[in-house]
Amino acid sequence: MLTLLIFLPMLAVPVILFLPAKAHKTIRWTTVFFTAIQLALTIYLLTIYNTKTADFQFVEKYSWIPAFNVEYYLGVDGLGILMVLLTPLICFVGIFASWGISKGVKGYFILYMILNTGMMGVFCALDFFLFYVFWEVTLLPMYFLIGIWGGPRKEYAAIKFFLYTLFGSVLMLLVMLALYFSVTPHTFSIPELIKVSSTFKGTSWFLAFIGLYIAFAIKVPAFPFHTWLPDAHTEAPTAISVILAGILLKMGVYGIIRISLPILPDAAHSFALIMALIGVINIVYGALCTMAQKDLKRMIAYSSISHMGFCLLGISVVCWLGVSADSAIPALTGAVLQMFNHGCIAGMLFLIAGVIYDRAHHRDINGFGGLASRMPLYAGMTTFAFFASMGLPGLSGFISEILVFMGGFNVFTTITIISVSGVVLTAGYFLWAMQRMFLGPLNEKYKDLPDINGREMFTLVPLGLIVLFLGVYPMPAINLISESIKNLVTLVK
Amino acid sequence: MNNLESLKYFLPEIVLVGGAVFVVLFDLIAGRRKLIPYITLWVLVVSFYVSANMLAQGVDSSLFEGTVRLNGFTLFFKLLFCVAAGLTVLFSISKQKEHQGIEYYALLLISTLGLFILSSANDLLMIYLGLETVSICSYLLVASLKGTLKSSEAGLKYVIYGAMASGIMIFGMALFYGLYGTLSLPDLANAVTNTPKFGPGILTLSAALFMVFVGFGYKIAAVPVHMWCPDVYEGAPTEITAFLSVAPKAAGFAILIRFFFNLIPAVPELNIPNSAQFQNYWQTIMAVISVLTMTVGNLAALHQTNLKRLLAYSSIAHAGYILMGLVVLTQGGMQAMVLYLPIYLFMNMGAFFVVYIIERLTGQVDISEYEGLGWRMPFLGVLMAIFLFSLVGLPPLAGFIGKLYLFAAVIDAHWYKLAILGVLNGVVSLYYYARIVKAMWLNVPETAAPGAPRSALNAFDVILLLIFVIPVFVLGVWFTPLIQIINKALGLH
Numbered sequence: 008m009l010t011l012l013i014f015l016p017m018l019a020v021p022v023i024l025f026l027p028a029k030a031h032k033t034i035r036w037t038t039v040f041f042t043a044i045q046l047a048l049t050i051y052l053l054t055i056y057n058t059k060t061a062d063f064q065f066v067e068k069y070s071w072i073p074a075f076n077v078e079y080y081l082g083v084d085g086l087g088i089l090m091v092l093l094t095p096l097i098c099f100v101g102i103f104a105s106w107g108i109s110k111g112v113k114g115y116f117i118l119y120m121i122l123n124t125g126m127m128g129v130f131c132a133l134d135f136f137l138f139y140v141f142w143e144v145t146l147l148p149m150y151f152l153i154g155i156w157g158g159p160r161k162e163y164a165a166i167k168f169f170l171y172t173l174f175g176s177v178l179m180l181l182v183m184l185a186l187y188f189s190v191t192p193h194t195f196s197i198p199e200l201i202k203v204s205s206t207f208k209g210t211s212w213f214l215a216f217i218g219l220y221i222a223f224a225i226k227v228p229a230f231p232f233h234t235w236l237p238d239a240h241t242e243a244p245t246a247i248s249v250i251l252a253g254i255l256l257k258m259g260v261y262g263i264i265r266i267s268l269p270i271l272p273d274a275a276h277s278f279a280l281i282m283a284l285i286g287v288i289n290i291v292y293g294a295l296c297t298m299a300q301k302d303l304k305r306m307i308a309y310s311s312i313s314h315m316g317f318c319l320l321g322i323s324v325v326c327w328l329g330v331s332a333d334s335a336i337p338a339l340t341g342a343v344l345q346m347f348n349h350g351c352i353a354g355m356l357f358l359i360a361g362v363i364y365d366r367a368h369h370r371d372i373n374g375f376g377g378l379a380s381r382m383p384l385y386a387g388m389t390t391f392a393f394f395a396s397m398g399l400p401g402l403s404g405f406i407s408e409i410l411v412f413m414g415g416f417n418v419f420t421t422i423t424i425i426s427v428s429g430v431v432l433t434a435g436y437f438l439w440a441m442q443r444m445f446l447g448p449l450n451e452k453y454k455d456l457p458d459i460n461g462r463e464m465f466t467l468v469p470l471g472l473i474v475l476f477l478g479v480y481p482m483p484a485i486n487l488i489s490e491s492i493k494n495l496v497t498l499v500k
Numbered sequence: 501m502n503n504l505e506s507l508k509y510f511l512p513e514i515v516l517v518g519g520a521v522f523v524v525l526f527d528l529i530a531g532r533r534k535l536i537p538y539i540t541l542w543v544l545v546v547s548f549y550v551s552a553n554m555l556a557q558g559v560d561s562s563l564f565e566g567t568v569r570l571n572g573f574t575l576f577f578k579l580l581f582c583v584a585a586g587l588t589v590l591f592s593i594s595k596q597k598e599h600q601g602i603e604y605y606a607l608l609l610i611s612t613l614g615l616f617i618l619s620s621a622n623d624l625l626m627i628y629l630g631l632e633t634v635s636i637c638s639y640l641l642v643a644s645l646k647g648t649l650k651s652s653e654a655g656l657k658y659v660i661y662g663a664m665a666s667g668i669m670i671f672g673m674a675l676f677y678g679l680y681g682t683l684s685l686p687d688l689a690n691a692v693t694n695t696p697k698f699g700p701g702i703l704t705l706s707a708a709l710f711m712v713f714v715g716f717g718y719k720i721a722a723v724p725v726h727m728w729c730p731d732v733y734e735g736a737p738t739e740i741t742a743f744l745s746v747a748p749k750a751a752g753f754a755i756l757i758r759f760f761f762n763l764i765p766a767v768p769e770l771n772i773p774n775s776a777q778f779q780n781y782w783q784t785i786m787a788v789i790s791v792l793t794m795t796v797g798n799l800a801a802l803h804q805t806n807l808k809r810l811l812a813y814s815s816i817a818h819a820g821y822i823l824m825g826l827v828v829l830t831q832g833g834m835q836a837m838v839l840y841l842p843i844y845l846f847m848n849m850g851a852f853f854v855v856y857i858i859e860r861l862t863g864q865v866d867i868s869e870y871e872g873l874g875w876r877m878p879f880l881g882v883l884m885a886i887f888l889f890s891l892v893g894l895p896p897l898a899g900f901i902g903k904l905y906l907f908a909a910v911i912d913a914h915w916y917k918l919a920i921l922g923v924l925n926g927v928v929s930l931y932y933y934a935r936i937v938k939a940m941w942l943n944v945p946e947t948a949a950p951g952a953p954r955s956a957l958n959a960f961d962v963i964l965l966l967i968f969v970i971p972v973f974v975l976g977v978w979f980t981p982l983i984q985i986i987n988k989a990l991g992l993h
Contacts, residue, residue: 074983075908112638140895145890150934154942162942166934173894173930177923180904184911184919 008052008064009081012091013127015045016098016120023117030113033041037330038102038116042123047094056088058486061494063087063133063198071137076193080134085491086343089484090130090254090261093350096469097253103466104358107365108156108244116157118148119246125400126254135183135348136195138266139176141166145255146172149247157242164235164242171225171235179222179262179401182215186270201269201498215275219267220282229319230288233312245361248304252311252353257346260318264343267496268326280324283419286323287426289316294432303370304360306440307353310396313429314349314404318342320426321411324418325499331417335496336448336489337455338414343488345407348477351470352404355392359385362463363444366456372440380458385459386445386459388467393437395474403477451476506563509554509570511694512547512578512690513616519543520609527602541586544612548582555989562622566684569622569758572989575748577619577754580842584747585612587967588851591739591856594960604644608743619754624673624683626700631669631715634748635662642736642744654735661728662718664968669715689762702778702790703822709782712759712923719752720819722904723792730800733812738859741808742932743853746845752782753841756826757834764829779829787918794925801932807855807865810932811848814891817929824922825879831990836905838986843890843902850968851887853987854880857961867939874941880957881940883969884892888933888973892974893926898975 019041023034048123056064063082071079082089103118108115121144128141131483146169155164187193190203207215225232236256240248300306321342325335362385364370379386395402400411408430415423459467477484507514522543523536555575563570614633621627639662652781675701676685680691683971692705714725721729733741733933764782797817804810822844823838843910857880858873859865890899910919975982 072980074980074987114878143895143900147894151941154938162938165942166931166938169934170927170930173892174924174927177926180907181911181916181919181923184904184908185916187908188912 008048008067009083009091009131010067012045012048012095013050013124013131016041016123016127020117020121023113026113028113031109034059034112034116035102035106039099041120041264042095042099042102045123045127046099049092049095053088053092053487056083056487057354058085058490060194061490066133071134075195077136077137077195078134079370080196081131081137081194082150083131084135084494085488087130087259089343089347089488090257091127093257093347094123094126094130096252096473097250097350097354098126100118100354100358100466100470101249101253103462104249104360104361105244105246106462108246111155115152118152122148122152122250126250126258129258133197134195134454135197135200135266138197138262139179139183142179142258142262143176145258149251150253152247153243156244156247158244159242159449160238160240164238164403167235168239169435171232173417175222175225175232178218182218182222185215189419196272197266197403203271203405204272204498207271211308213274213277216267216271216278216354219271220263222276223259223262223267224285226262227256227315227319227381228259228312229285229315230292230312233293234275234291237305237308237313240311240357241302241305245357245364248308248357248360249354252308252357253350256311256315257350260315260322260342260346263322264339264495268322269495272499273324275326276328276498279323279328279418282319282326283323283415286316286319286321287422287429289313289319290426290429291316291432294429294436298432298436301372303363303372303440303444304357305370306436307360310355310356310436311349313433314345314353314396316426316429317345317408317411318349320415320419320422321345323413326410327418331432332493332496334417335499336414336492337410338418339484339496340485340488341407341410341412341414343492344403344477344481344484347484348403348407348474351473352392352395355388355467355470355474356396358463358466359389362459367453372443375444375450376447377445378453379445379454380449381454382458384464388459388464388471389445390441391471392467393441395471397437398432401475401478402482403474405478405480501561501563501565503564506568508560508638509561510568512551512554513613514589515543515547515550516609516616519547520606520613523602523606523609524925525875532690533602536605537589539779540609541589543609544582544586544589547612547721548579548586548961550916551554551578551582553611555579555985558920558988565621566686567626567732568620569685570620572991573758574620574754576838576986576989577750578616581612581615581619581747582847583842584743584750584849585609585847587964588739588747590964590967591742591852591853593704594860594958594964604641607637607640607644611641612747615751618751619758620754622685622758624676624685624688627759628666628670630751631719631755632666634751636721638662638740638744638748644740647736648735650735651737652735654732657728657735658732661725665715665725668711669718672711672713672715673707675704675711679704679708681740685759685762695855702769703963706782708764709760710785713756716752716756717760717789720749720756721793721816722789722819723796723816723822726793726796729816730804730812733815734806734808736857738808738852742849742856743831745811745852746841749815749819750841750845753822753837757803757837757907760826769955776942783827783829786823787915790820790823790827791918791921792816792820793823793920794922796820798913798925798932799926801929804932805867807867807870807936810867810936811851811855815848816934817925818848818891819902820925821906821922824910824915824918825835827918828909829954830909830913832905832909832912834900835983835986835990836909838990839905839979839983840984842901843898843971846968846971846975847887847890847897850965850972851884851891853964853968854884854887857957867936870936870939871943873939873946877957879962883965885937886938886972888937890976892930892933894975896973898972898979901976901979 042259066082069079125144132138228236297309321338324338398404562572618630645651718725794817801813825833890897893899893903
């Protein structure tokens with residue numbers, strides 16, 4: 008089942024390959040078709056997922072490389088299934104946001120589907136080696152998708168992204184091998200490594216944790232490894248920004264929760280405070296940087312950095328030695344929900360930035376003005392997405408942030424209070440941006456801009472509905488992950 | 501085994517000698533030059549077949565009074581040389597203009613013979629014989645572009661540097677003879693281990709070891725005897741460059757493995773005083789050479805614009821990676837080194853073949869020729885990107901597996917610093933490989949005439965490219981059979 012989910016997009020690749028290069032429509036609809044099946048399958052998976060247990064479900068396990076004891080080992084728990092749901096959702100939306108791609112359509116969608124496979128694989132893999140391979144598989148398509156179809160400084164952004172991530176990955180590779188050789192019998196299996204996690208104690212494993220942390224932190228991105236992100240986001244085409252913010256960043260947090268914490272809990276305890284500090288730096292510094300941005304997309308990119316800080320803060324609470332379950336569970340629940348919620352919200356934000364860029368061919372916030380009178384629907388959608396990102400009660404961003412604060416308050420009181428100020432800053436920059444774009448006198452240059460069209464609405468509305476639904480009634484999502492969260496909290500203790 | 505009995509086990513070599521003579525005679529008598537490449541190919545195929553047969557039978561004996569060792573290890577290398585030489589012949593066939601004489605093919609066969617001897621030599625004299633056979637043929641092959649000044653210059657440089665390295669090596673060998681009174685490798689190993697009286701001789705022994713290493717290091721282009729490499733690779737005909745970058749290099753590693761794994765007391769039961777210290781000291785020297793080799797290679801490659809020079813520096817860097825296996829002196833290290841070589845053969849020769857095709861089409865090897873190549877000739881562009889990313893070591897391509905085994909061996913032996921320096925070098929290397937990819941795909945030239953010289957690729961090129969690219973893919977995800985062959989060849993389980 009999971010294998011099918013992972014490799015379904017790859018089935019589209021030969022089909023696209025044999026379609027004529029000019030048949031743009033057919034190529035697009037082929038990807039829509041395959042991704043739709045994938046999405047339907049994940050929803051089906053969600054319905055048969057047993058929320059009463061923290062065990063890995065839908066497990067598939069075959070020997071892959073016997074010489075290295077590497078297994079083709081897949082499975083999902085609550086954490087995994089949430090991400091597995093998010094991936095096709097965002098990818099599906101992304102295809103419609105790529106409708107305007109006219110250069111090298113074939114290559115674009117082939118890479119897009121490979122990227123989809125890689126991300127799916129990361130969230131399903133339970134063998135560290137397999138995880139690493141899928142992790143790297145996402146790298147190349149991303150490099151080309153940014154580098155070929157991106158904006159004016161695409162080459163710089165693409166290589167920067169590539170170098171940063173590869174640097175992280177090789178550190179991960181080293182730690183992976185160190186873990187492999189330190190257990191007998193040698194294994195890459197994540198559940199097996201978790202079982203013997205008590206043996207990983209001492210300075211060298213603390214260094215290993217740092218290595219692994221850097222690998223994941225680059226993807227998150229956590230301060231000070233965040234500088235690739237604004238460049239990559241700004242230059243990437245809309246759909247790719249959506250995927251970057253919606254899924255790829257989550258791979259970093261996912262890696263920390265899935266691998267670093269349960270396998271190296273001892274090092275995690277020592278690192279908790281540093282992680283909390285990095286989290287708050289991400290939130291506040293990220294928000295301050297956001298405020299200074301003039302480019303809408305760059306602004307959203309920095310706001311992503313800020314919002315991913317909540318995930319880090321939530322995780323750091325769990326790592327704190329002697330934390331009570333009352334604090335740890337809400338904090339981690341918040342962090343995991345934030346992954347999903349931010350995925351949806353950031354997806355919306357980048358789609359919105361794409362819409363205005365398609366029309367005005369620039370994203371300079373100060374260059375607009377009074378657009379609300381010409382594009383009321385667009386202004387409405389933007390307001391909704393901005394509010395969601397601000398963490399307004401009733402929208403899903405609020406739930407995850409408040410849970411993180413609840414968890415963090417007793418553990419890192421000062422840090423939590425400081426990070427709450429991030430919410431205020433967020434409100435500040437979003438409201439300011441809205442004021443500059445939509446209110447005030449109309450910029451005459453843009454008086455003929457057409458309002459948001461049906462296709463664009465079609466990409467935004469599903470995400471918006473999810474945001475609204477989970478904002479009002481988050482229980483389905485919380486139920487889905489709660490058992491796994493409890494399990495993780497005990498593992499880290 | 502005495503000389504006469506040995507001959508029947510010497511069949512692969514006899515086939516080569518016979519083939520070389522036949523090629524020359526055929527040219528003189530029949531004069532049908534067009535057939536000669538195919539005859540050469542058949543000679544190599546027969547030699548390959550005979551060697552493979554012997555490997556399958558598990559032949560293990562000492563020939564010619566113990567001067568030649570025939571076992572799985574040497575047979576594995578013979579297979580490798582046959583493949584490399586065979587692919588080189590295929591390269592040359594695809595060259596349309598016939599400016600190379602027949603002696604070219606005869607020399608290739610003799611050179612392969614030299615590689616055979618070098619990899620199976622079990623006696624210092626035999627090593628020298630093999631090395632010189634390879635070298636002299638290589639000098640001629642490098643200078644075989646008649647009337648091209650660069651080619652002659654490269655040949656001359658090669659001769660001068662080569663003669664110097666040989667001289668130093670033979671001095672080292674003489675020291676060995678002086679110290680222990682024998683030329684045979686097993687006897688030497690015995691003498692080194694069982695001569696505890698050796699107090700002050702350690703320094704002499706180290707000097708001898710180092711001098712011999714210079715000779716071998718020259719073949720693999722290790723720092724500090726790497727200077728010839730870029731000039732020679734640049735000046736030589738591209739098909740010869742491809743051959744030189746894999747076959748003599750592999751032979752160099754074969755003899756390094758045989759020599760040092762025998763000689764350096766790798767196992768604790770050996771009983772020379774301070775054996776552990778001496779071993780450690782030697783390993784440190786090797787580690788420094790390994791790191792220097794990869795770093796110098798990578799840093800110098802960063803600024804190259806001539807692709808043949810760039811690949812020359814990259815091959816220096818790869819020699820540095822492979823040397824890591826020699827540092828640890830474990831079975832895992834040896835296995836990793838041997839595994840790396842066939843993988844390197846396919847990815848590196850593949851990259852050279854692309855360079856060669858472009859050179860054939862445009863007469864240029866500069867990176868500027870590759871601007872927009874991917875859009876003009878997508879097939880070639882995709883394949884080149886695959887070869888280059890495999891050279892970087894990205895999964896799921898074969899280069900990753902090669903590096904993985906090396907790093908695994910290094911980490912297993914607790915050489916963490918070496919591993920870290922190694923992977924950091926991998927990140928640096930990404931930059932210059934990606935530059936080529938960038939030129940091919942990201943720089944779309946203004947005057948891009950889509951599909952212009954697509955017809956320039958003939959069916960033969962396509963088949964040959966597939967021969968290179970398929971192993972790069974297959975070995976990336978399914979290399980168990982290759983590992984099994986190597987384990988069998990090395991007598992490991």
